Amino acid sequence: MFIETRFCGPDGSGNGGYVAGLLAGHVAADTVTVTLRLPPPLAVPLSVTPEDDFGNSVRLWHGEQLVAEALAGAIVVPPVPPVPYEAALEAAEKFRTTESHPFPRCFVCGPESDGLRLEPGPVGDGTVASPWTPAEAPSPETIWAALDCPGGWAFDPAGRPAVLGTMTAQVTALPEAGEHCVVMGLARSREGRKLHAATAAYGADGRLLGRAEQIWIEIDPDRFRT
Structure with missing residues (x-):
């Protein structure tokens, strides 16, 4: 690999x-x-x-x-429900006003990357959503990537960054290039530095593309400081 x-x-x-x-x-x-x-x-x-x-x-x-x-693995809980694409667009505007990004070159959510450029903004208590229109038909590992960062942003990591520790995921469908998709993130619970989150991605017709359950670990903010 x-x-x-x-x-x-x-x-x-x-x-x-x-x-x-x-x-x-x-x-x-x-x-x-x-x-x-x-x-x-x-x-x-x-x-x-x-x-x-x-x-x-x-x-x-x-x-x-x-x-x-x-x-x-296995997932036994329901997926995070979607919001309309228009609501995800509004949420992205709130993401852009974030004062700092812990990993600005992240392939998934980094504003300085040439990657997916997801912008997970708040749509409710502990819930974020991002619009996503893939430029080309994604591979399964790209869906896994899209399912990553919205889980961390559900906990607002700008002040206290976290990194992914464990991810259980399933990919159920692949979107087409140019399709208006929505990626959701949900903060489930916190145990000290351990954060439990869930994510889900949906296609333009509301079909589930993939879902994940995650454990994130908060880290020293100076560890990856650039």
């Missing part, structure tokens, strides 16, 4: 959702749980090793360092 530099989250490391989606592609399951053990390194060869004979579990390595683990 190889993560190109444009697919970063924090500077110098891969976007958690995108990396998780790449690794999930090696698991023979519709729903996959990925746990990130280290910041995924960029632009270096990484190896994927099977952990069983059935394709239900794999690990990602950088040399002898364990970067991530993926295994067949």
Whole structure:
């Protein structure tokens, strides 16, 4: 596996959702749980090793360092419901007024990136929404990426940044290029520095594209300061 530099989250490391989606592609399951053990390194060869004979579990390595683990998972709660595309557009305006962005070059939500440029703004208590119109037909790992950052923004990470720790996701459909999609994020609960979030993506006709349950970990704001 190889993560190109444009697919970063924090500077110098891969976007958690995108990396998780790449690794999930090696698991023979519709729903996959990925746990990130280290910041995924960029632009270096990484190896994927099977952990069983059935394709239900794999690990990602950088040399002898364990970067991530993926295994067949399950989601038993309903997905975050969508808001209309017009409401997501209004929410994006609020995102643009955010005073600071912890990871401005993030592939998914960074205002200085050439990536998805999602703008998850508030639409309710602990709920955010972002419009998304993919320029080209997305791959499954791109859907995983889109399902990443709105979960973190549901907790307003500008003051206290957080990074993705664990993500259980399923991709159910792929949108077309130019389709008006909506990506939702919901803050479920907090346990100290551990944040539980949920995300979901919907197509223009309201069909579910994918959904995720996540655990985020708050970090020292100086750790990735640029």
